[in-house]
Amino acid sequence: MSIRTEENLFDRLAEDLIWRKREITILRWLMEKASPDRLGPLLRSTVALVYAHWEGFIKTAGTAYLEFVHFRRLKHSELAPNFVALAARSMLRRAGATNKVAAHLEVTKFFLSRLNEQSRLxxxxxxxxxxxxxxxxxxxxxxxxxxxxxxxxxKVHLIDERLLRARNTIAHGEYLVVDVAAVDELAEEVLGMLEAFRAQIDNAAALGTYRSGNVN
Incomplete structure (x- = not known):
């Protein structure tokens, strides 16, 4: 179903986050109950899954918000600058990759005469x-x-080192020693970041910050 209303967006984000939180919560519970001989593989599996939900939710939620803004069917001139840049991205890439005037004219015409057209993100x-x-x-x-x-x-160090680097080490088949406390803290931090990202999107949609001149 297309995301055409704020309610559609809020529901999509809530539904996508809840099952991810449930899986992470189950693994955290299993970590507490696991015997020492089974704990290592479970901890490494948890790190990999926490990362998967980190990437999965951020990209899913971001795409959902873009779809919502797209179906607002606003003119380019009515959009905040970041969305105008996104609408023009393919043209800007073509223009940046060549010295041919045709590609440069396409960008020029867009900003001179197409800003009052309905946007297509x-x-x-x-x-x-x-x-x-x-x-x-x-x-x-x-x-x-x-x-x-x-x-x-x-959270930069946490994201790049404790989450991404650890996940890559595990995904590449290398051995990684991790402990329960560290993995549990990592899971808690990631869940907090996912909630923060969701809250920003919810607020942006509700306040209409995607509109030109309405940026907080």
């Missing part, structure tokens, strides 16, 4: 650009959506 791949969800990619996604990176600034 590439919401399906607007944030899901592939690659691991590092703090750098998270910042790109946040800026694309017109959100704030401030809540994540103190």
């Amino acid at each position: 590439p919401y399906r791949d607007g944030v899901d650009r592939g690659g691991n969800l590092s703090s750098g990619l998270l910042k790109e996604i946040v800026e694309t959506l017109g959100l704030e990176f401030t809540p994540f600034e103190t």
Whole structure:
């Protein structure tokens, strides 16, 4: 179902987050109950799953918000600058990759004469650009959506080292020693970041910060 209303968006985010939280909660409970000989594999599996839900929710929620803004059917001139940039992204890429005037004219005409046209945002791949969800990619996604990176600034090391690097080590078949307390704390931190990301999108939709001149 297309995300055309705030309620559609709020429901989509809530539904997507709840099953992820449930899986992480189950693994945290299993960690507490596991015997020593089974704990190592369970801890490494938990790190990998926590990362999967980290990347999965951020990209799913970001895509859902873009779809919501797309179906607002606003003119380019009515959108906040970040969404205008997204609408023009493919043109800007073509213009940046060539010295041919035709590509440059396409960009010029867009900003001179097409700003009053109805916007069409590439919401399906607007944030899901592939690659691991590092703090750098998270910042790109946040800026694309017109959100704030401030809540994540103190989490950069956690994201890049304790989460992403650990996940990559495990995914590449290398041995990694982790303990229950560290993995449990990591899971709690990631759940907090997912909630913070969801809250920003909910607020942006409710306050209409996707509109031009309505950016907090």
